[in-house]
Amino acid sequence: MGEYRKILLALDKSEKTAAVLKKGLYIARREEAEEVVLASIVDPGVYAAAMAYDEGILERRLQETADWLNDIAEQARAEGVANVRTIVREGVPKKCLVHDVLPEVNPDLIICGDRQLNEFEYLLTLGSVSSYIIHHSKCDVTVVKD
Helix, strand or coil: CCCCCEEEEECCCCCCHHHHHHHHHHHHHHHCCCEEEEEEEECHHHHHHHHCCCCCHHHHHHHHHHHHHHHHHHHHHHCCCCCEEEEEEECCHHHHHHHHHHHHHCCCEEEEECCCCCHHHHHHCCCCHHHHHHHHCCCEEEEECC
């Protein structure tokens, strides 16, 4: 068994998801990880305006995200990673991941993508999710660039 027994993959339906998943499953198999956790955070702020007209939109997005992660978990199992679980939360992604998900999972390794925000986007969001995770987590972090 390797150094990384519990691996958390932070997934967000971006173009980086496939690369994060590929890297995460590779490391999980190589390290013979005991558990892989797939986590995704649904940001209610993205749907704030729509919620005024459609009260159920957030619940639908949470369910869609859960279904999406369950499909990915099945794919991971088919690729030889047996113990996979999913976590879907509602909140500001970087804060929810660090302050809610990480204490619950207690991973040895976090794998996330780098969205490569431009300077304006970085300032607007007060920093990237990957940067926040790197600076606030107590375990190793792998940021997938491509």
